[in-house]
Amino acid sequence: MIGSVPPPLLVNRANGSYAVTDRNGRLLRLSLTSDEKYRLWTALEEIPEALQEATLNYEDRWFRIHPGVNPFALARAAWRSFVAGDRRMGASTLTMQLARQRWRLRTHTFSGKLRQIGYALWLERHFSKRELLEAYLNLAPYGANIEGVGAAARIYFHKPAAELSQDEARALALIPQNPKLRAPFTTDGRQTLQQAWRIAYGDDPGIERLWFRQREELPLRAPHFAERLHELFPGKGILPSTLDPTVQGLTEDLLKSFIRQHRTQGIVNATAMLVHAPSMEVLGYAGSADYLNARIQGFVNGLKARRSPGSTLKPFIYGLALDQGLITPDTLLKDAPLRIGEYQPENFERNYYGPLSATEALVRSRNIPAVALLARLQKPTLFQFLRQAGLRLPREESYYGLTLAVGGAEISMEELLVLYGLLANGGEYRDLRWLRACEKTYCATDLSKAPSMSAPKTPENRRLLSPEAAFLVREMLEANPRPQRSFGVRSFGYDMPVAWKTGTSSGLKDAWAVGLMGNLLAGVWIGNFDGTPNRQLVGRELAGPLLLGILEAVSLERSTDGARPTPPPGLKRVEICPLSGALRSPWCPHGKSGWIIPGVSPVKTCTVHRQIRVDPASGLRLCRGEEERGETRVAEFWDGDVLELFRLAGVRRDAPPPFERPCEDLAGGDSGAHPPTIVSPQPAMTYPTRAEGGNAIEFSAVGSGGRHRLFWFVDDAYVGEGDTVLWPGRPGRYLVRVVDDQGQSSATILTVVSAE
Helix, strand or coil: CHHHCCCCCCCCCCCCCCEEECCCCCEEEECCCCCCCEECCCCHHHCCHHHHHHHHHHHCCCCCCCCCCCHHHHHHHHHHHHHCCCCCCCCCCHHHHHHHHHHCCCCCCHHHHHHHHHHHHHHHHHCCHHHHHHHHHHHCECCCCEECHHHHHHHHHCCCHHHCCHHHHHHHHHCCCCHHHHCCCCHHHHHHHHHHHHHHHCCCHHHHHCCCCCHHHCCCCCHHHHHHHHHHCCCCCEEEECCCHHHHHHHHHHHHHHHHHHHHHCCCCEEEEEEECCCCEEEEEECCCCCCCHHHCCCCCCCCCCECCCCCCHHHHHHHHHHCCCCCCCCEEEECCCCECCECCCCCCCCCCEEEEHHHHHHCCCHHHHHHHHHHCCCCCHHHHHHHCCCCCCCCHHHHHHHHHHCCCCECHHHHHHHHHHHHCCCECCCCECECCCCCHHHCCCHHHCCCCCCCCCCCCCECCCHHHHHHHHHHHHCCCCCCCCCCCCCCCCCCCEEEEEEECCCCCEEEEEEEECCEEEEEEEECCCCCCCCCCCHHHHHHHHHHHHHHHHHHHCCCCCCCCCCCCCCEEEEECCCCCCECCCCCCCCEEEEECCCCCCCCECCCEEEEEECCCCCCECCCCCHHHCEEEEEECCCHHHHHHHHHCCCCCCCCCCECCCCCCHHHHCCCCCCCEEEECCCCCEEEECCCCCCCEEEEEECCCCCCCEEEEECCEEEEECCEEEECCCCEEEEEEEEECCCCEEEEEEEEEECC
């Protein structure tokens, strides 16, 4: 029967303290257990031999040979206590003391002592002497609510047990025998401990050289970070982190300074996080502006909270578009009113800039070009890309739709910095690294391979963007001009390039900024944890200066590699027409250097600048066969909608002169001309209509090369003229055709169904 009894649980390590240290080994936090104890599990190999031997010599010199109890000591103690009537003396072995600690036994009675002996024998039956010594040193009382040598070393001497000196080890060995009186928290306690020292070690002056710390001196540094590590690694007692104390201190100081300067604007809270981009080691982590400020819910960790990121995901739309051959950094995009189905996005400023390059559209954070690009992405879409990066998007792609471009899905700062790490690491996914590789015996386990986030994992070293796209997006973001001044008193003057992006959530509840400077990756968020809006919460105006201030301050204090990334071999420099964004043609008056990805980028020669023949007398264009009486000029040929965009943006562009007469050979008279492009209706869509009417279907098209007159037909029936017309739909299937003023046409199929 005895052999079938399962072994007891020697130590309940689940209810232990955790100790978080920075990258230099300094303690950030030592936590209390659920029963308000300091109890830090420490492996025996991490406990100095001096402490082990001092404890055994003082507590139980026969520990290694007795079976759990010392019968001679028990007999001597019984004789003196109960027969001779002398002062009561103890006879508990180390194993008996462990049994008392483990099962909280009352051993001042005869029955209690018998139970203690029984448990000690049981422990010796199931565990080795090494295991029992390890357990004792982790449960022994060291005064007040301190249990175990690991916690005692951290509290009394602010160091791990492995680094205790011989004098420190010998002093700690004296406390468990009478922890209430010998705990060196008070003058009396220190005197009592000194008396015990003299009895045990004679006139050795070692204790005079010791300085005992108080529990109140335990640090509470980077509290959000310490709590986050405990969440991510709940089974670890010692957490040797990557946190840089210099970076952390600067970050916290700058956040507090920022809040002080903007308090009158209602700004009371902010978060910041810094990462060493190549390794993705977390260097700085401030989850709120003030952890102890209950009015702003400062104890809440805003860096793991998921909120609308505004425009901060736009760089990845452009990265995917580069990889899918939709754009180059110089491709001309349209910032103009857009409607895709029932969705009609708007820019933050509610205005339009007209045609602009992809780089300019990203830097200016224009919503409409980003949404238009997002609608064209395929395999992966932005949603699929985010899922591949491990983001926990709780709903299906159809729920978010095109709003992903403007903050339609919530994301945390931790997740956002992992995404921006792709731009620093050639498109390669690297998870956040929270723990450093241990070099000393007291953290011998290699924790660098431990999982670093609680989100679903993406395999390390998986490439989610090509190196070429990652490089180009970073370079595009480096074109973002810095704010004229920081939130402090000096202007930004540091010349290291910064690739940065801001975001503002709908309703002015969140202001974001993320940036790369050298090998530093940082993100800041400003807002209220309860979601209270504030009209000052605009990413570029508020979060941008704070981000740049933190990056510059940290880079001045910490060695930062400022070398620009080397262009990947898959990129090629070409000459670009700066006006059209296409390859420079012989007729483009100017050129500039630009990047393309050979075999991927949409490479075509500029057709905006074209050579035409003009009658010098009338100024009109000539048709083919009449060139001998004219002169050669270069004209700009813009599609009709682009010309209108230029006009709305206040930019004058001269249209080519009209033809002197209709040309039979249109290609000869208008080199590069093509039929109008139908924007709506789309052939893959079904358009609902109601029987009572009131929901007309929009027909819109883009005319080519400056030809402005467009004529619309439905099944050969004329329905109107213009770039956009409205047609009162009725159920059925129709052929919709548009014809320009030179007779060129395009057609599409329209399907209309009755709305339920």
